Amino acid sequence: MSDLFIFSGLFCQADAIVKRLMDDTDFKLVTDEDLVAQAASLGGMSEKAVAKAFSPKTSIFNKFSHEKERAVSWLRLALANRLAEGQALLVSGMVTQLLSQEISHVLKVCIIDDLQKRLATARNESGLSEGEAEKEIQQSDEENTVWVREVTGNNDPWASSLYDMVIPADKTGVDESVALIKEQLVNSAVEVTEESKQAVQDFLLAAKVETALVAKGHNVLVSAEGGKVTLAINKKVLMVERLEKDLREIAEPMEGVKSVDVTFGKEYYEADIYRRMDFELPSRVLLVDDEREFVKTLSERLLLRDLGSAVVYDGESALDVVQEDEPEVMILDLKMPGIDGIEVLRRVKSNRPGIEVIILTGHGSEDDRKTCMDLGAFAYLNKPVDIDVLSQTLKDAYAKVRNS
Structure with a gap:
């Protein structure tokens, strides 16, 4: 039927x-x-x-x-x-x-x-x-x-x-x-025919290959016909040969795959860059700081280390993101207009205790540090911060999230 x-x-x-x-x-x-x-x-x-x-x-x-x-x-x-x-x-x-x-x-x-x-x-x-x-x-x-x-x-x-x-x-x-x-x-x-049954198996094989690639951090379009798998890259790639090699190494050994063809999809020439997802690195990082130029530069420097982050500029917006999108790690300034960093930290650890919060401030005191750590902050860092120290602290915080 x-x-x-x-x-x-x-x-x-x-x-x-x-x-x-x-x-x-x-x-x-x-x-x-x-x-x-x-x-x-x-x-x-x-x-x-x-x-x-x-x-x-x-x-x-x-x-x-x-x-x-x-x-x-x-x-x-x-x-x-x-x-x-x-x-x-x-x-x-x-x-x-x-x-x-x-x-x-x-x-x-x-x-x-x-x-x-x-x-x-x-x-x-x-x-x-x-x-x-x-x-x-x-x-x-x-x-x-x-x-x-x-x-x-x-x-x-x-x-x-x-x-x-x-x-x-x-x-x-x-x-x-x-x-x-x-x-x-x-x-x-x-009507159900032998050809339509094979089409179901083709769809199933394509879906299996797609999820195998997704599990390794790749996002490409996948189709299959009689064991012949086509992978379409839809975003610009800096090292195409390396990506093609990675994709083939994942897809070719899979059961039912007879051959793999890598092509470029119709959206390949749009202004976007292909980024492989690394599941060992944090991907839901929220930067909260009212110093716009500083936080924009910080986000760019983290991205160079494959640490992607979203940015908001005040405490109220940060709490909205926590409610709707649930970041894994936050990097939080203390001195902000409206809801300050300490109050944001207090609410986050009260309502979403699984989120790790790194305090990064240029105006904090020893009393502030103690208050933040008592409230459950993962770390307390001072500006200017060594980007390598911050990157490692982020990774450590993410490791705690994953292992919790």
């Missing part, structure tokens, strides 16, 4: 359509939540970190941590594993967009309504006011747009080119929508 993928807008009667299909068929339902849990288990990530991949907001640390790319890779492998099991699946949600290779026995369906019908559905089903419903729809559509753009390159989440069927549920209704989908499921074009 074919597999069915359903992607929909919020308040488009998709839940009712999915329920009817599940009642009328032998499909096994697979949701975003199912694959988030499986991806977290496969990749050794928290479910919260994996689920953040769907968010339109990218962490300020992602440039260095590649957490979103890692989550997407493990989600894709989780999806490929489920497809390879051979049981007929009804996959519903954001994860349907992760099918990066054509599998002819997968029927891809988009369910969407016009705005007025969606507002009416929201009022009737959820009791929302028109203003509340419009806000929720706008937020959901933004999430869908960003997600689809990131994983497919298409700016329109409802574009017909992404699907085999686009159903305007406001015009067809639940009964007719279900009937149309069931009619297409028996179409010979989506």
